[in-house]
Amino acid sequence: MKKLCTADQMHHMDQTAMYGKYKIAPVVLMENAGHAVVEKAKDLIISWHNKRVIVFCGKGNNGGDGFVIARHILAEGARVFVYVLGKDASYSTEANYHLQTLYAMAEEGSCVIENYAEGNEDNQQLHQRLKETDIIVDAIVGTGFHGQLHNPATFLVRCINDAAKNGKIKVIAVDIPTGVNTDTGEISGNGEEHTGEPIYADMTVTFGALKRGMQFYPGKKCCGSIVWDPIGMPVSLLRNREQNAAYLLETADIERVLCSRAPDSHKGTHGTIAVVSGSRDMIGAPLMTCRGAMRAGAGKIFLRVPEQTASYCIGKLPEIMVRGIGSGSEFSENDVFQILEEAKKWTVIAIGPGMGKNSKTKTFIQEVIRNTTCPIVIDADALNLIHSEKEFISPYGKRIIMTPHLAEFSRLSGVSIAEVKKDVIEAAKHFVHEWNVTLVLKGAPTVIVSSDAQTVYVNPTGNAGMAAGGMGDVLTGMIAAFAAHDGMPDLCAAACSGVFIHGAAGDYCYNKYGPYGYSPCEVADAIPRVIKALEIAGDTASEDRNLFGMMESI
Ligand SMILES: NC(=O)C1=CN([C@@H]2O[C@H](COP(=O)(O)OP(=O)(O)OC[C@H]3O[C@@H](n4cnc5c(N)ncnc54)[C@H](OP(=O)(O)O)[C@@H]3O)[C@@H](O)[C@H]2O)[C@@H](O)CC1
Numbered sequence: 001m002k003k004l005c006t007a008d009q010m011h012h013m014d015q016t017a018m019y020g021k022y023k024i025a026p027v028v029l030m031e032n033a034g035h036a037v038v039e040k041a042k043d044l045i046i047s048w049h050n051k052r053v054i055v056f057c058g059k060g061n062n063g064g065d066g067f068v069i070a071r072h073i074l075a076e077g078a079r080v081f082v083y084v085l086g087k088d089a090s091y092s093t094e095a096n097y098h099l100q101t102l103y104a105m106a107e108e109g110s111c112v113i114e115n116y117a118e119g120n121e122d123n124q125q126l127h128q129r130l131k132e133t134d135i136i137v138d139a140i141v142g143t144g145f146h147g148q149l150h151n152p153a154t155f156l157v158r159c160i161n162d163a164a165k166n167g168k169i170k171v172i173a174v175d176i177p178t179g180v181n182t183d184t185g186e187i188s189g190n191g192e193e194h195t196g197e198p199i200y201a202d203m204t205v206t207f208g209a210l211k212r213g214m215q216f217y218p219g220k221k222c223c224g225s226i227v228w229d230p231i232g233m234p235v236s237l238l239r240n241r242e243q244n245a246a247y248l249l250e251t252a253d254i255e256r257v258l259c260s261r262a263p264d265s266h267k268g269t270h271g272t273i274a275v276v277s278g279s280r281d282m283i284g285a286p287l288m289t290c291r292g293a294m295r296a297g298a299g300k301i302f303l304r305v306p307e308q309t310a311s312y313c314i315g316k317l318p319e320i321m322v323r324g325i326g327s328g329s330e331f332s333e334n335d336v337f338q339i340l341e342e343a344k345k346w347t348v349i350a351i352g353p354g355m356g357k358n359s360k361t362k363t364f365i366q367e368v369i370r371n372t373t374c375p376i377v378i379d380a381d382a383l384n385l386i387h388s389e390k391e392f393i394s395p396y397g398k399r400i401i402m403t404p405h406l407a408e409f410s411r412l413s414g415v416s417i418a419e420v421k422k423d424v425i426e427a428a429k430h431f432v433h434e435w436n437v438t439l440v441l442k443g444a445p446t447v448i449v450s451s452d453a454q455t456v457y458v459n460p461t462g463n464a465g466m467a468a469g470g471m472g473d474v475l476t477g478m479i480a481a482f483a484a485h486d487g488m489p490d491l492c493a494a495a496c497s498g499v500f501i502h503g504a505a506g507d508y509c510y511n512k513y514g515p516y517g518y519s520p521c522e523v524a525d526a527i528p529r530v531i532k533a534l535e536i537a538g539d540t541a542s543e544d545r546n547l548f549g550m551m552e553s554i
């Protein structure tokens, strides 16, 4: 997994590298950062040779990186204009050092430097240069961005976006696109027209650690492809655990917890999953939950539905064992006894999909939670029914995984969707502090929070084609199955495994069928392929374990 840092954490990492025991000279770290952009950008532009490039350098250290970039690409044969937004004296020592080198080169006629801080700018000339350029480097503002963009950044960013909108000019952002909040992914201008819009880059080369704001919309949309470079940071700083840690999940993390299955294991080893769900109008949901559990390798699956719906379920999935409970079309407290008689044999319960909104069902759910001891995955209608039951749920939280989408989360937390979106990680952690559960907050991206609220995981897999009814039901079954997986370390690891593989299976369907229109059952049926790809990834010595490339070849 890769660390996802806030601006403060990044600042702390930089300071420790430079002024802690490692004593890396600031000018060297900046040199490494600038050089990393020059090298990594070749994936996008192939070569700097003979390219016309404008480098916009802001007043902070992000601008300093821009000076280094300009020097290196000059050496590679680019024709370079550098716009300098700050005054020499206001730059940090290291940025000024690189600026003076560049001035010396400009004096020889190697490049043109425009001092944009002087207030007598020739914007006609700027527009002309933008029209004729091949590449724009955005080193205007990096992790030091706060609030809304102000001039001259606002004006320059608009000119850059305008020039690049036909796609011919490539925009490379240094560390993070100007105008994107490092911590949250909020953007300057909130996406409204004629406000201080952010840079929309084709590629972002980011330093030391990934930034949280680049994984969340709308900021993510500004980044283009994201490339990370360690810029020579000491490995302990790259890997050490932050307080308030967040991580981006990677293939290797999931492969490590999932792929071994003892050759002498049997169906009892791989969990007995009970899907307790459904109601008269929504019987497909629990069936899809069962299918998710089956494809994720559950040893045995019991489906328990209200009696009046049982006949619709029997035989739909021959692999599962179906029984009708009670006598009605929805669960009620009268059905608890029958469920509890069996529950001792169950490894994990999945409850919620298609359960309906009847308040009697709420009592049923609470009694099941109160009188069982195994892990429970709570989803969909069950979440809505217990939305006001924080005090009831929290004592049982350590064995509960909740899987709300944004609207369900908003109902549970009492926070509007718009507010949650402003800082998804903080909203999710705050919720877990109060409810004590393992949380899977479904969205783009899905976020998983451990029940101690100490660690947040962000999932990189999945696509917009998965925004369709039934996808969540499949995920619930998968998480239940993985929670019962032999050797699974804890519920949080099970949740991460389910979310990551579910998204990867969706990505497989995207490639096979098209961007949308594939079904939740097709996603479920792709799970074994993903697990196979994980297995291959685990056997591959290569550092670059590209799961998606491997799935193509299976
Ligand atoms: N040693 C290191 O630390 C290393 C750091 N590195 C690099 O440094 C970057 C962080 O540098 P940093 O901290 O100097 O901040 P930075 O992103 O340049 O922004 C500050 C400037 O932005 C301006 N600004 C802010 N908000 C604004 C707004 N709304 N609208 C307009 N302007 C706004 C603000 O101006 P002000 O608002 O104060 O007028 C100020 O001048 C980091 O992203 C990485 O690239 C690498 O070299 C590796 C080593």
Ligand SMILES: [K+]
Pocket (backbone or CB within 6 Å): 062, 138, 139, 140, 141, 142, 173, 174, 175, 176, 177, 178
């Ligand atoms: K930038």
